[in-house]
Amino acid sequence: MTRIVAQPLSRENFAPFGDVIDMGGDNRYPINGGKAMRYHDLATAEAMGPNARVLISMVRGTPYEMPLKLTMVERHPLGSQAFIPLSPRPFLVVVCHDAEDGPDEPHAFIAAPGQGINYRRNLWHGVLTPIGEEQDFLIIDRGGDGSNLEEFHFSHPYEIHLP
Amino acid sequence: MTRIVAQPLSRENFAPFGDVIDMGGDNRYPINGGKAMRYHDLATAEAMGPNARVLISMVRGTPYEMPLKLTMVERHPLGSQAFIPLSPRPFLVVVCHDAEDGPDEPHAFIAAPGQGINYRRNLWHGVLTPIGEEQDFLIIDRGGDGSNLEEFHFSHPYEIHLP
Numbered sequence: 001m002t003r004i005v006a007q008p009l010s011r012e013n014f015a016p017f018g019d020v021i022d023m024g025g026d027n028r029y030p031i032n033g034g035k036a037m038r039y040h041d042l043a044t045a046e047a048m049g050p051n052a053r054v055l056i057s058m059v060r061g062t063p064y065e066m067p068l069k070l071t072m073v074e075r076h077p078l079g080s081q082a083f084i085p086l087s088p089r090p091f092l093v094v095v096c097h098d099a100e101d102g103p104d105e106p107h108a109f110i111a112a113p114g115q116g117i118n119y120r121r122n123l124w125h126g127v128l129t130p131i132g133e134e135q136d137f138l139i140i141d142r143g144g145d146g147s148n149l150e151e152f153h154f155s156h157p158y159e160i161h162l163p
Numbered sequence: 164m165t166r167i168v169a170q171p172l173s174r175e176n177f178a179p180f181g182d183v184i185d186m187g188g189d190n191r192y193p194i195n196g197g198k199a200m201r202y203h204d205l206a207t208a209e210a211m212g213p214n215a216r217v218l219i220s221m222v223r224g225t226p227y228e229m230p231l232k233l234t235m236v237e238r239h240p241l242g243s244q245a246f247i248p249l250s251p252r253p254f255l256v257v258v259c260h261d262a263e264d265g266p267d268e269p270h271a272f273i274a275a276p277g278q279g280i281n282y283r284r285n286l287w288h289g290v291l292t293p294i295g296e297e298q299d300f301l302i303i304d305r306g307g308d309g310s311n312l313e314e315f316h317f318s319h320p321y322e323i324h325l326p
Contacts, residue, residue, distance in 0.1 A: 019219075021219055021221070021301075022221070023221055023223065023299070031222070031290075032224075032290040032291060035224065035225050035227070035290070035291075036222050036223060036224040036225065036290075036291055037222065037223045038220060038221075038222045038302070039220055039221040039222065039223075040218070040220050041218050041219075041220060041306060042218075042219050042220055042221060043218070043219040044216050044217065044218060044219070044306075045208065045216075045217040045218075045219060045303070046216075047217075053207050053208075053209075054207065054208040054210075054217045054303075055203070055204050055205075055206070055207060055208075056182075056184055056204075056205050056206040056207070056208060056245055056247075056281060056303060057201060057202055057203050057204055057205055058184070058185070058186055058201075058202040058205060059194070059199050059200065059201045059202065060186065060199060060200045060202075061195075061198065061199040062198050062199065064198070082219055084219075084247075084249075084301055086247075086249065086251075086277070114249070116301075118219065127194075127195040127198070127199075128195060128198075128199055136186070138184075138247055138279075138301060139201070140208070140217075140219060140303060143204060143207075
């Protein structure tokens with residue numbers, strides 16, 4: 001199996017794939033008479049197609065064994081999809097650029113505790129992958145009619161290692 | 164000052180104002196081959212008006228002294244606004260029905276640890292009100308052009324008490 005080592009997630013290395021959702025950005029300003037600091041516009045939730053709307057959901061994920069044997073990725077042609085952890089633990093993020101006949105070789109990242117991500121619309125990505133413990137997330141993604149899920153199964157699985 | 168006692172937040176008592184965002188709903192189903200449970204469609208993020216889009220932001224709020232002296236509420240005519248706590252602590256939620264000449268008498272709720280809320284579009288509500296400690300939240304609300312903030316200052320403040 002091709003071995004891939006996950007990198008620490010950052011705005012810079014994730015920029016080709018989507019947004020990092022954390023308090024590390026520059027676009028911040030005080031609100032409510034100075035009682036709160038808003039970290040503004042970290043990501044846009046995108047929803048298109050018939051009867052599209054942006055949904056707020058939650059998910060409770062069970063952990064995966066590491067190294068991860070990656071056999072498939074999926075994508076959502078009609079909307080972005082964000083996962084924000086509700087407990088400060090790392091999780092694994094796997095994404096692929098699109099190639100001519102399916103996803104290209106995977107890129108893997110470890111989100112630091114407190115970091116969430118927003119997958120750009122139609123980006124190939126792995127399923128939600130907590131590490132070590134059960135973990136809850138907020139999901140912001142697209143609801144509506146039409147087909148919004150495409151899966152790709154690799155003929156040769158990849159093995160994703162933590163750093 | 165008129166004294167109001169906050170009630171524990173529930174789907175039922177908050178239904179006239181918006182959505183409770185937690186894992187207590189009935190609309191849940193397994194995803195990812197049974198490795199995760201999705202608590203689906205807890206709320207819809209609504210955004211209308213010129214160049215409207217749904218934003219994902221964060222906010223760090225400082226606590227307010229209790230009982231709260233409530234002097235103003237605000238509303239957003241062009242979109243809903245959700246606050247989901249990123250640490251499991253309670254916070255205070257204040258909302259008002261609309262009356263003929265401004266907001267009606269406030270209703271106050273205590274969100275249990277882990278509960279977030281989505282204010283319906285154009286609902287009068289108080290500012291973000293952590294209790295006891297600084298607290299971080301995810302915000303899902305509306306970006307775009309046009310005026311999306313209206314404030315109302317009460318001639319006689321209310322005093323909001325914890326239960």
